[in-house]
Amino acid sequence: MATSLRTIGSTAVRTLLDDQQNPVLLPATPTRVVSIVPSLTESVAATDARLLVGATDWCTHPADLEVTRVRGPKNPDLERIAGLAPDVVLANAEENRAVDLDALRAAGIAVWVTAPATVGEALDSLDRMLSAITGSSPSWLGAARETWRTPYAGPRRRAVIPIWRRPWMALGRDTFAGDLLARLGIDNVLADSAERYPRIELDALPPYDLVVLPDEPYAFSADDGPEAFAAPALCVSGRHLTWYGPSLVEARAVLSGQLA
Template sequence: MDDDTGAAVRIPVTVRRIVSLVPSLTESVAATLPGALVGATDWCSHPAGLDVARVRGTKNPDLDAIRRLAPDVVLANAEENRPPDLEALREAGVAVWVTRIETVEEAFASLERMFAVACRTEPPGWLARARQAWRVPFDGPRRTAIVPIWRRPWMVVGRDTFTGDVLRRLGVDNLYAGHPERYPRIPLPELVERRPDLVVLPDEPYAFSETDGPESFPGLRCVPVSGRLLTWYGPSLVEAPALLRAALS
């Protein structure tokens, strides 16, 4: 079968050992097949108390450690993980399933395929509940936003991102959705001059907070939010619509 990138992946008939290189996929597997998850990155923070082998980060995984875990499949993402690392695992005979997710609908379809094909299990109940939660259409006035993800230098969410689609579905239009880059560097004065209705400040990858970030946007409404709700595709999708609507209202 082909993964989301079109790469052919030979998955064993029975999958008992899974390594995840993406925090949201780690949470997804832990909530669905907890006994099968044997390895995850140092950044995989959910669920709390996850007791599996750690294989460093998404961008610098310990390939030897992964091979020693003898996984039936390694789960990865086209944006989160580096192609050379994934290719090295493939060359070592490891099955690598790569997701590619840029919209909420793609998240549902990709996760369903990942569980059915790469994990050899039925799609979980939480995935159906997430689909239902996101079926509620937005019917209020639309607003504009910028979404910083880093400072020094300032970087924002640009085109074709999962985060942008999440906000769009909640009635918030990203002012940089038409930028040629997905995560462009934008000088702070330009961001302020755009005068968005909202400055959405997720707590990852940069840990924006009530006291770190809003001071840079005087006169603008700043909304710190959970990065997990805004950027993760997994069980958090069930609660994300209601919690983000409340935060952004």
């Protein structure tokens, strides 16, 4: 919701609040967007690709996206971003460094930060962000809401969900991916961890039935990961597990099949 509307020069601008309640000054009709989060890049591209002028090297969806690349989420090329003269830069509290976002703001660039920790929060966050940028909520977002509306009603399993090795790290408390898996009947045994992404000792884990191995951020595969565990290990799509955007429309079906 806009908190104010005024005119600067000949441009009508609005002040809105992002997920962290930061005020974001946007033109009434943004036309130049830089995204430094892969899932947000895909979200804008699926809604109105004409808005995107810059994205990271890690923004792989859609595959045919032709925009200026600005390095990665953790080391964005701030000078190149500024040179693109964006109306707004889309970021995420977890994926991007606060020091980089502060530097963009100090350069007079509007930054919109998302910070969802559940599927429901992600859907609402995307609705606010895309409505602020495009003026409406896209049809794919409605389809994603419908996909996740029905609660899971089958048997439940306890799982450990590694996200890295050397050192081993896993999903802990309050994560989007953990909430998504819970909606598929997979309960994270480290959900009560003091950290969101704790380092783990494999011989000190609580009892679990299953190991879920996504192919990102670490590229776990049938030949890299399952051999370290005595319990059954299943490889799943990291994009469908950790990205929030158009992938949520098919994520329930994709992951349910991979976890069967």
